[in-house]
Amino acid sequence: MNLTDLGLGPARRALGRREFSARELTLAHLAAIEALNPRLNAFLLVTAEEALAAAEAADAALARGEGGPLAGIPLAIKDIFCTKGVRTTAASRILEPFVPPYESTVTANLRRDGAIFLGKTNLDEFAMGSSTTNSAYGSTENPWKRRQDPAARLVPGGSSGGSAAAVAARLAIGATGTDTGGSIRQPASFCGITGLKPTYGRCSRYGVIAFASSLDHPGPMARSVEDCAILLCSMAGHDSRDSTSVDVPVPDYAAACNKGIRGLRIGVPREYRVDGMPAEIEEMWRSGLAWLEDAGATVHDVSLPHTKYGLPTYYIVAPAEASSNLARYDGVRYGLRVPGEDLIDLYEETRGAGFGAEVKRRILIGTYVLSAGYYDAYYLKAQKIRALILRDFTDAFAEVDALLAPTAPSAAFAEGEKTEDPVTMYLNDVFTVPADLAGVPAISVPAGLDADGLPLGLQVIGRPFGEETMIAVAAQLERAASFTALPALRAGSPAI
Amino acid sequence: MSYHIEGRDGPWEIVVGMEVHAQIISNAKLFSGAATAFGAPPNSQVSLVDAAFPGMLPVINRECVAQAVLSGLGLNAAINLRSRFDRKNYFYADLPAGYQISQYQEPLVGKGALSIELADGSTREIGITRLHIEQDAGKSLHDQHPSKSYIDLNRAGVALMEIVSEPDIRSPEEAGLYLRKLRTILRYLGTCDGNMEEGSLRADVNVSVRRPGEGLRTRCEVKNVNSVRFVMQAIEAEAHRQVEVWEAGGEVLQETRLFDPARGATRSMRSKEEAHDYRYFPDPDLVPLTLDPAWIEELRSALPELPDAKKARFMAEYGLSAYDASQLVAEAPTADYFETLAKGRRAKAVANLMLGDIQAALNRLGQSFAATPTFPSEAVGALLDMIEDGTINGRIAKEVIEEMEASGEGPRAVVARKGLCQVTDTAAIEEAVTAVLARESAKVAEYRAGKEKLFGYFVGQVMKAMGGKGNPALVNETLKKRLA
Known part of the structure; x- marks a missing residue:
């Protein structure tokens, strides 16, 4: 048995029975990272020593019959979660020398429950991107290969591409991600894994480096719906240090996997049928609906009339918030400082050298849309449309219990294929952005392969704080899809 | 305008x-x-x-x-x-x-x-x-x-x-x-x-x-x-x-x-x-x-009494002028100090002393009614009581305040040490009046001829002769009687 093939559920059952130790499990993953990461660049930092120390502590706890629900489970942490004493960069030069003296609430919750952190994963700088090519520390390679063109270096999606690639290639059992415009679900879809974006306010943003505060959703990524549900149980919860955190109880999300979906009403948002969508995605969507009907759900056409405004709204709101959130990187207190003649020069030199092109682009857009004379036409209008998009979902959820749609309009593309034109790149987020704007939960599940043998995901969108129903539907989808394909590059694979 | x-x-x-x-x-x-x-x-x-x-x-x-x-x-x-x-x-x-x-x-x-x-x-x-x-x-x-x-x-x-x-x-x-x-x-x-x-x-x-x-x-x-x-x-x-x-x-x-x-x-x-x-x-x-x-x-229910309300109350309750009331309510501790002293005393006298000689002394000392080690309300209360019961008069009070400011002593200690008790002994006053009127016979004649404003002059001379300690009311009364 290859320990790196185990999912979270099986691994923790085996650890509980002492079939192997947390140390062995951790070592297996560290070895896989050592073998594959030089090629994939999924991890920006591997914390082997800390991981082994945590594994020993987990073993001691397990030996006493103790240990939290994640005792001994090796995870990868997106390098946008601040980890105490461990370098955190947001994949930006501007934070290259930054070691936070504090721990994000989500990672603290995972540690509390016994998880082991293998290291920090790559992302688009400050989570701005859909390809993980916007990292200051090199792009991450998708472990999946096109059947016809195995030499092409595909992107893992983004921005949580490092986490997605690590989980897909079996370098970690699960990972954390953040979803601002699709940054958990789209890379999950591209890498053939499951990614869950919870309701806004479900997981604390404390200690998560901000991209766009009103849109940033921390969430889990793993190789099954159940694994994501287990991770979410640990990550979620009210946090008084985040004013937007919501105080509602955390149910047993894993139990929801077996709830069944008989009688549930599944909505098909007609506006998600966009021109130029590949036939195989259309086909997979139809299959998904059929699987849910077979399990006793009913399928209903619904309308989310403002969907087409989702992307433009997102690309006003997110850069606006980002332009303000990133103002703190000024070279004065921490991170990169490039000396200047005076204060303005210090700012210009530091920020000029510290930020990459996409980050600069979004700061410029955000500054523009908030400027006097443009605010009403852009930012204010976007806020109004955002309210209408939320109303679309509220109206739809009066009729149905969950929505089913494709996660992304395509499978993984190769580096350079879409990266030239930012707008083409932004179109990747067309199906994921609305749920972020509305703050409703959504989960991407691998549901099939395209003609090139690349994974495609379907997403289930739920009611606010309706994660359990959403998980029940996703689990049913997962059972019916029985997605067993494996990426070419993975721990122990012959390709390496 | x-x-x-x-x-x-x-x-x-x-x-x-x-x-x-x-x-x-x-x-x-x-x-x-x-x-x-x-x-x-x-x-x-x-x-x-x-x-x-x-x-x-x-x-x-x-x-x-x-x-x-x-x-x-x-x-x-x-x-x-x-x-x-x-x-x-x-x-x-x-x-x-x-x-x-x-x-x-x-x-x-x-x-x-x-x-x-x-x-x-x-x-x-x-x-x-x-x-x-x-x-x-x-x-x-x-x-x-x-x-x-x-x-x-x-x-x-x-x-x-x-x-x-x-x-x-x-x-x-x-x-x-x-x-x-x-x-x-x-x-x-x-x-x-x-x-x-x-x-x-x-x-x-x-x-x-x-x-x-x-x-x-x-x-x-x-x-x-x-x-x-x-x-x-x-x-x-x-x-x-x-x-x-x-x-x-x-x-x-x-x-x-x-x-x-x-x-x-x-x-x-x-x-x-x-x-x-x-x-x-x-x-x-x-x-x-x-x-x-x-x-x-x-x-709202925990709001303290605010300056406007306090001023109105001071005018109504203590009969103070608008000006005095404004001065007293400008700072809450000053108003509190006033109210402490005004209990059982003549409010107008309290206000006059506080806003006059005491305020001047506090200004010189760089102190305020909020925190004054030199003029705690008990001491100023004692001073007011001595004025009221005739132990000292207003003029002596000013001297006592200056002495308190310099030495940090309490008012009764100052009065005792410096022998500043005012003279209410009618015999002593009679004696002083007699002496002054004898010395100023020419002016007495002028007074009797109708130059009545000389009365103040006689009062001043008598007080001077008594070292400022004569009870002003008794001095007035005695002079009036003797000049009639």
Whole structure:
């Protein structure tokens, strides 16, 4: 048995029975990272020593019959979660020398429950991107290969591409991600894994480096719906240090996997049928609906009339918030400082050298849309449309219990294929952005392969704080899809 | 007659509105748990939130909101049950996040009013436009090193109230009275210590001038004036400058100016074109602030008696003049001191002594009624009692006060040590009167011939002969009898 093939559920059952130790499990993953990461660049930092120390502590706890629900489970942490004493960069030069003296609430919750952190994963700088090519520390390679063109270096999606690639290639059992415009679900879809974006306010943003505060959703990524549900149980919860955190109880999300979906009403948002969508995605969507009907759900056409405004709204709101959130990187207190003649020069030199092109682009857009004379036409209008998009979902959820749609309009593309034109790149987020704007939960599940043998995901969108129903539907989808394909590059694979 | 500036061709009226930044008295900052003590070593009161570390988030401090609501209630203002925080974006080295969290569109407190009492005894209402809460910035120190600037973030994130008045102020005097009154109210409420030297209270003054009856002309903002006197001087100087500009055929341009107290003039800081575009937008890290009306009522019921009400009560209850009552209520501790002493004593006598000789002595000592080791209320009470029971007279009291000031002794000890008890022995008074009248026989004749104003002279001579210790009433009575 290859320990790196185990999912979270099986691994923790085996650890509980002492079939192997947390140390062995951790070592297996560290070895896989050592073998594959030089090629994939999924991890920006591997914390082997800390991981082994945590594994020993987990073993001691397990030996006493103790240990939290994640005792001994090796995870990868997106390098946008601040980890105490461990370098955190947001994949930006501007934070290259930054070691936070504090721990994000989500990672603290995972540690509390016994998880082991293998290291920090790559992302688009400050989570701005859909390809993980916007990292200051090199792009991450998708472990999946096109059947016809195995030499092409595909992107893992983004921005949580490092986490997605690590989980897909079996370098970690699960990972954390953040979803601002699709940054958990789209890379999950591209890498053939499951990614869950919870309701806004479900997981604390404390200690998560901000991209766009009103849109940033921390969430889990793993190789099954159940694994994501287990991770979410640990990550979620009210946090008084985040004013937007919501105080509602955390149910047993894993139990929801077996709830069944008989009688549930599944909505098909007609506006998600966009021109130029590949036939195989259309086909997979139809299959998904059929699987849910077979399990006793009913399928209903619904309308989310403002969907087409989702992307433009997102690309006003997110850069606006980002332009303000990133103002703190000024070279004065921490991170990169490039000396200047005076204060303005210090700012210009530091920020000029510290930020990459996409980050600069979004700061410029955000500054523009908030400027006097443009605010009403852009930012204010976007806020109004955002309210209408939320109303679309509220109206739809009066009729149905969950929505089913494709996660992304395509499978993984190769580096350079879409990266030239930012707008083409932004179109990747067309199906994921609305749920972020509305703050409703959504989960991407691998549901099939395209003609090139690349994974495609379907997403289930739920009611606010309706994660359990959403998980029940996703689990049913997962059972019916029985997605067993494996990426070419993975721990122990012959390709390496 | 209302205040005018006499121009070359006729009078000008001035129009002034004020924006006052008042530091909220609280144990912790507005959005972080860091402490707020003044004078702590640099950067010793800074949390990760204040220093805007990545991933740090603001959480509103309930205590600061309560203080701001109390202030709003004290200004008879409407409290908004829903308000919102906005980010004011600009880059500066002492602004760690690159934005200040403030309230722009939806302030915590709406319209209110404050009344000021002019020198002629009339009162005027000055409208309050709004009160909102916001963070203070840190401090840049440019004079500590030849080529470097130092940053102290102790103040960064401290809670401020910005209190904006309507442009209702019409003279430098009114501006001074407004600021004083506002400070008095905030001090009564315990929401701001009002200390302008430490920067706990800072004023921005908007000034414009116009011909009587005209609409508003362009205003200029004079920033960060840090004393009542400077506020009055700055308005005067800026108004005169504007009159000169208009009368020379020029145009006053909207701009931000600074007051230079040494030159007694304002100078341009930045023009409208150079004004920052603050790119205000709702802070996505914070949810709108919603208040429970019951909580507001709870705060309202805990409001102390405010200066206007106290003044009215002092006039009604103690029969004080409007002037004396105003003086006594200007500071809550002074009013308390008065009320302690007035119990069982003649209020007018208490007020006279407090506002006269005692106040003068306190000024010399640099003490106040709030905390005076030299003149505790018990000591002044004893002094008043000695005057009342005839042990000493008013003139001796003045001497006793001077002696208390110099030696720190209590009044009874001073009187005993210096033998200052007043003479009420009629025989001794008779003796002194006899001696004076004998010596001044010529003047006595003049008096008897009808020059009655000489009576005061005789009183003075008798008192002088008795070393000031004669009981004035008995001296008068005896003289009247003997001269009849």
